[in-house]
Amino acid sequence: MSAHPLSHHRRSIRLKRYDYAGAGAYFVTMCTYKRECLFGEIVDGKMVLNAFGKIMEAEWLQTQEIRPNIELDEYSIMPNHVHGIIIINETVGARHRLAPTDKTHGPESGSVGAIIGQFKSITRKQINRLRDTPCRPYRKLD
Numbered sequence: 001m002s003a004h005p006l007s008h009h010r011r012s013i014r015l016k017r018y019d020y021a022g023a024g025a026y027f028v029t030m031c032t033y034k035r036e037c038l039f040g041e042i043v044d045g046k047m048v049l050n051a052f053g054k055i056m057e058a059e060w061l062q063t064q065e066i067r068p069n070i071e072l073d074e075y076s077i078m079p080n081h082v083h084g085i086i087i088i089n090e091t092v093g094a095r096h097r098l099a100p101t102d103k104t105h106g107p108e109s110g111s112v113g114a115i116i117g118q119f120k121s122i123t124r125k126q127i128n129r130l131r132d133t134p135c136r137p138y139r140k141l142d
Contacts, residue, residue: 021111023088025073028116030082037079038127052127053077059123060084063115070115086112 014020032038039053049057056077063086064070075084088110107113128134 020113021088021108023090025085025087026112027083027085028112030116030120032080035080039077039079039082041079047077047079049077051130055126055130056082056123059119059126063119067115069110086115088112 020026038050039056040047040049042048047053060072060075060077060082064072069089071087071089073085073087075082107117125134
């Protein structure tokens with residue numbers, strides 16, 4: 001099944017059959033819908049977070065509090081995107097987990113994809129509630 005041409009404009013950089021739930025450090029980047037500057041602004045060369053940016057930061061830091069095998073390293077919240085390093089210290093469970101590059105369902109529990117998916121879901125709901133846009137998607141499908 002091919003991706004929807006209007007919502008998917010780039011190829012995946014995920015390695016086929018790589019265990020994204022395995023121990024290691026992973027650099028992630030998350031961008032806002034249509035690169036809208038939602039999280040604050042740069043003033044005198046420094047990022048000043050607004051209420052939405054503070055939600056992103058609080059939830060990012062919460063990631064390691066609710067997942068005992070996760071550590072966070074450096075992160076940076078910019079006006080329209082977030083960079084961060086997630087360290088998975090050990091594989092959750094006894095079996096290996098593979099990237100969802102050849103699957104039709106979502107990422108495996110405990111994988112980088114699942115962690116980021118949960119993070120985005122939580123922050124999207126909180127920010128959309130404040131913006132009074134409760135159903136706004138990350139991606140437009142039509």
